[in-house]
Amino acid sequence: MTPAARRQAAIEILDQILAGEPAEKQLTAWARRSRFAGSKDRAAVRDHVFDALRCLRSFAALGGGGRVDVIDHTNTTGRQLMLGALRAEGVEPDTLFTGEGHGPSALNDDERAALARVPELSDAERLDIPQWLWPLFSESLGDGLEAAGRALQSRAPVHLRVNRRHPDQTEALARLASEGILAEPHPAADTALNVTEGARKLRNSLAYAHGLVELQDAASQAVIEALPLADGMRVLDYCAGGGGKSLALAARAKIDLYAHDIAAQRMKDLPVRAERAGVKVTLLEPRKTGAKAPYDLVLCDAPCSGSGSWRRAPEGKWRLSQSQLDTLCQTQSAILDEAAELVADGGVLAYATCSMLSVENRKQVDDFLARRSGWQLQSDHGWQVQGGTDGFYVAVLRRIGND
Ligand SMILES: C[S@@+](CC[C@H](N)C(=O)[O-])C[C@H]1O[C@@H](n2cnc3c(N)ncnc32)[C@H](O)[C@@H]1O
Numbered sequence: 001m002t003p004a005a006r007r008q009a010a011i012e013i014l015d016q017i018l019a020g021e022p023a024e025k026q027l028t029a030w031a032r033r034s035r036f037a038g039s040k041d042r043a044a045v046r047d048h049v050f051d052a053l054r055c056l057r058s059f060a061a062l063g064g065g066g067r068v069d070v071i072d073h074t075n076t077t078g079r080q081l082m083l084g085a086l087r088a089e090g091v092e093p094d095t096l097f098t099g100e101g102h103g104p105s106a107l108n109d110d111e112r113a114a115l116a117r118v119p120e121l122s123d124a125e126r127l128d129i130p131q132w133l134w135p136l137f138s139e140s141l142g143d144g145l146e147a148a149g150r151a152l153q154s155r156a157p158v159h160l161r162v163n164r165r166h167p168d169q170t171e172a173l174a175r176l177a178s179e180g181i182l183a184e185p186h187p188a189a190d191t192a193l194n195v196t197e198g199a200r201k202l203r204n205s206l207a208y209a210h211g212l213v214e215l216q217d218a219a220s221q222a223v224i225e226a227l228p229l230a231d232g233m234r235v236l237d238y239c240a241g242g243g244g245k246s247l248a249l250a251a252r253a254k255i256d257l258y259a260h261d262i263a264a265q266r267m268k269d270l271p272v273r274a275e276r277a278g279v280k281v282t283l284l285e286p287r288k289t290g291a292k293a294p295y296d297l298v299l300c301d302a303p304c305s306g307s308g309s310w311r312r313a314p315e316g317k318w319r320l321s322q323s324q325l326d327t328l329c330q331t332q333s334a335i336l337d338e339a340a341e342l343v344a345d346g347g348v349l350a351y352a353t354c355s356m357l358s359v360e361n362r363k364q365v366d367d368f369l370a371r372r373s374g375w376q377l378q379s380d381h382g383w384q385v386q387g388g389t390d391g392f393y394v395a396v397l398r399r400i401g402n403d
Contacts, residue, residue: 001041004096004103007082009034009041010048011104014078018071023049023315043200047155052081053314054153057125059084064114069130071318079104083115128153132322137307140358147386148356156311157388158195158202159186161216164251165278169193172212179205188389189221191251211276216244219308219389223301223352224248226381226394229255233296236260236289238339243270243281245301245352250279258292260284294344302332304353304360308383308391329359336368340375340399349375349397356384356391365395374401 001009009030016026027049031042052059056076060068063084065076082104086093093115099106107115124134127149141148160183162172169185173193176183181201186192193213195202207213224245229235231254237246240259250257259281261267267283274281284292305325310317336351343349351368353360361382369375380395 001037001044002101002103003044004098005101006041006044007048007096008102008104009037009045010052011078011082013045013049014052014081015073017049017053017315018073018076018078020072023053039200048082048085050155050314052078052085053318054155054311055085055088055128056081056314056318057128057130058121058153059088061119061121061125062087064111064117067125069132069318071315083111087115128317130318130320133320136357136359140356141384144384144386148384148391151385152311152314152317154311156217156309156390158199159216159218159221159389160193160195160202160213161189161191161221161248161251162193162213163211163277164191172207175207175212176205179207181205181207186218186388188218188383188387189225191225191248192216192218192221194218194388209276211278214244214247214273214277216248217309217390217392219383219387219392220244220354221248222381222383222389223392223394224252226379227252227297227299227350227396228348228378229253229297231255234258234292234294234344236284236292236295236298236339236342237281237301238289238298238342239301239303239335240270241266241301243267243273245299246270246281247273247277247279249299250274250281251277258282258284258289258295260286260289262286289342293342295342295347296344297348297350298339298342299350299352300335300339301352302335302360304328304332304355305357306354307356307360308354308385308393311385312390325357325359329364332360332364333367336364337372340368340372340403343399345399345402347399348378349399350394351397352392352394354390354392356382356393361393362395365397368397372403374399374403376400 059081060076063080065080097104181198183193183195186194233255235255237259240261246259306316378396383392
């Protein structure tokens with residue numbers, strides 16, 4: 001495919017997404033019906049689509065669209081988003097919008113007139129943050145606001161967790177390099193690697209198949225490092241989902257590990273992943289956590305806005321609403337209360353989110369401490385995207401009495 005044809009494919013996929021279709025589904029459908037597209041074409045089209053989703057507001061404004069705050073086609077089109085992308089990259093649209101081959105049709109007069117104007121972008125538009133969220137986002141990020149907004153406009157790094165049950169970091173690096181995957185240690189966690197070359201080869205690599213490494217963001221690993229784990233503990237991963245945190249917990253100490261999720265089907269791949277990693281995890285039925293209680297440590301990796309991982313999943317940034325955020329906050333506080341009941345005397349309740357919003361993080365912990373006695377905050381820490389990881393938060397609470 002020519003560069004122009006890749007842009008046209010991205011335009012068509014973006015139009016479907018603006019009409020309400022999920023991005024992954026549309027990319028897969030396009031790849032299926034475009035047998036002529038090679039792996040480099042598919043990667044380039046994917047990048048165009050995801051770049052536009054990360055920068056939806058600013059690309060729409062630069063491309064001659066109206067004010068955009070959500071993913072829909074009311075105020076912009078795939079074509080305007082791609083024109084905005086070219087403008088942001090400093091590429092002359094006429095070089096690609098020629099109407100030749102399978103590329104986009106040539107610019108019309110209205111488009112030329114729109115592109116001749118220099119739009120005045122507000123800070124929220126320039127940094128691609130939804131308008132309603134801007135006050136909360138600014139307050140939560142503080143001095144890191146500009147850098148965090150910019151980081152969310154860029155592609156996410158690829159991080160690995162070296163499985164501590166297998167090789168040491170040096171050996172893992174060598175084995176990855178022998179398969180054309182180059183990586184370097186990441187400072188956020190002692191098990192973390194940052195992939196610098198060959199990321200697309202990972203899923204089919206032997207290092208991955210044999211469980212030497214897992215795909216996991218460095219901050220996600222750092223969350224587990226922040227927990228006071230010791231051999232012999234009974235540990236419950238209360239919101240286990242796909243089990244990324246469960247596997248990282250099991251790799252750190254010889255623990256008796258239980259995994260639970262309200263939506264049990266989310267844990268369906270966990271047994272296979274645990275086997276590949278050489279660890280044992282006992283899956284519990286939804287709400288059947290009491291039979292094995294109390295636990296020395298309960299981790300709640302709570303459902304959240306996902307604001308810390310919006311560069312990986314940028315549709316989330318535009319699909320979140322104030323009422324959804326309010327509901328998420330209510331769920332988070334309910335989860336904290338449910339999980340607190342399962343913690344042994346002197347045990348630990350750990351609360352984590354992949355969010356950078358204060359209402360989902362420290363405020364949840366402060367509210368928990370205000371409504372319950374017998375708990376003490378031992379530590380909390382937040383990671384922001386501009387630090388080279390996903391945005392994350394973890395608080396470690398210890399039970400010091402009965403509430
Ligand atoms: C952030 S995800 C967990 C990600 C997972 N820990 C990982 O590392 O891959 C949050 C999970 O919480 C689950 N969840 C939502 N409400 C819950 C509840 N009341 N009790 C337990 N799990 C819940 C969701 O189904 C979802 O899988």
